[in-house]
Structure formats: C-alpha cells, structure tokens
Amino acid sequence: MRPRVVDMTIDWNSELVEQLDWHWQNFLRPRLDGLTDDEYLWEPVGGCWNVRPRGTSTAPIAAGGGDFTIDFAMPEPQPAPVTTIAWRLGHIIVGVLGMRAASHFDAPAMNYETFPYAGTAAEALAQLDTVYAAWRDGVRGLGADGLARPCGPAEGPYAEHSLAALVLHINREVLHHGAEVLLLRDLYRSRA
DSSP, X not given: OOOOOOOOOOOHHHHHHHHHHHHIIIIIHHHHTXXXXXXXXXXXXXXXXXXXXXXXXXXXXXXXXXXXXXXXXXXXXSSXXXXXXXXXXXXXXXXXXXXXXXXXXXXXXXXXXXXXXXXXXXXXXXXXXXXXXXXXXXXXTOHHHHHHSBOOGGGGGGTTSBHHHHHHHHHHHHHHHHHHHHHHHHHHHTOO
16 A cells, blocks of 8 residues: 655645634624724723824823824833723724735835824724735735745834744734724623
8 A cells, every 4th residue: 555645735825814814704803893983982991092082182192193093102101001992903903904014015104193093983994994905915915935035124123034924923913902802892792
C-alpha cells in the first residue's frame, strides 16, 4: 500500500482574511444591528470617555474635525477611563481600520485629529462598514508577496514587520474591541 500524500499548501492570504471576516459576518456585525443612539452614547459609569458635541468635552484632548469630537489624553491616564460604545467604535473606525487602510491600501486619509466622528449610531455603523470593507478588500488583494513585504514607515517602530504581522494584529484588535462593544450592549440591555 502506498502512503497517502496530503497537499499541505495553505493559502495564508485567504486564511487571514477569513479569520476576521467569518467573525465579522457571523458574530460581530449582526449583533450591532439595532444599536440605538442612547446605547451608542451611554456612559455606564461616571468619567467615561465618549464622543461628544464639539465644545462639551472635559477631557484633556477633544479630537475630531466635525460637529462631534472624541475624548483623549496623551499620555493616557493610568488607569484609563472607561470608554463608551461610541468611543470604542470611533477607535476601531479610525485607529484600527481606517488609518491602516489609508496607509496600506490607498483608502482615504484618516486621523484622529480631523475625522468627523459620528453623533449617531447609524452614522457610526455606516463609517464602520466603509472602513471594514476597505481593510478586508485590501488584505484580500495582498497575496503571498504582499503579506511578506514590510509594513513601512506608516507603522513607526514596526516598519520592518511584515504586513502579515499587521493583519494578525488588526484581527486581534477588531476581535478585542468588538467584544468590548458587545459586552457594553449586554450591560445596557440588562441595566437596572
């Protein structure tokens, strides 16, 4: 009997895309449907960082280029304030997905200082869907050579790391912060 030969060729590009996209399509994004404005801006404890109408923040930094800004401080206080759904979505939209899609996949430029943060849940979810699609489609088009190339200067001290390492990092970030958002939704629903 001849030994069976198993093809161990792995399409790492597809695996990396599908790791996040499966979670996005089957868990995270469906559970964001129905997010209300009250939930989006809800502050579960005093002193939260949030997205606020321009001129109303008490944080050391109120970043943003539109009618709403996001609370910030540099350096971040220890411990950092609890953040709202709005703040966490703003972070995913700008810092996790948007800036990276702009740096690596020719998506529109984005930064914390000039981004027009959403004042409503529907607007935030539309922004989230847009930057997620740009990131996912960009990663999908990398191929083996693209995954192996260095990140470059956009990633600062991680410039020499591979784009594959960045993709894994972004996958972790979206999973992590997405789970935080969903936990806040659970707490909002269950509040006394």
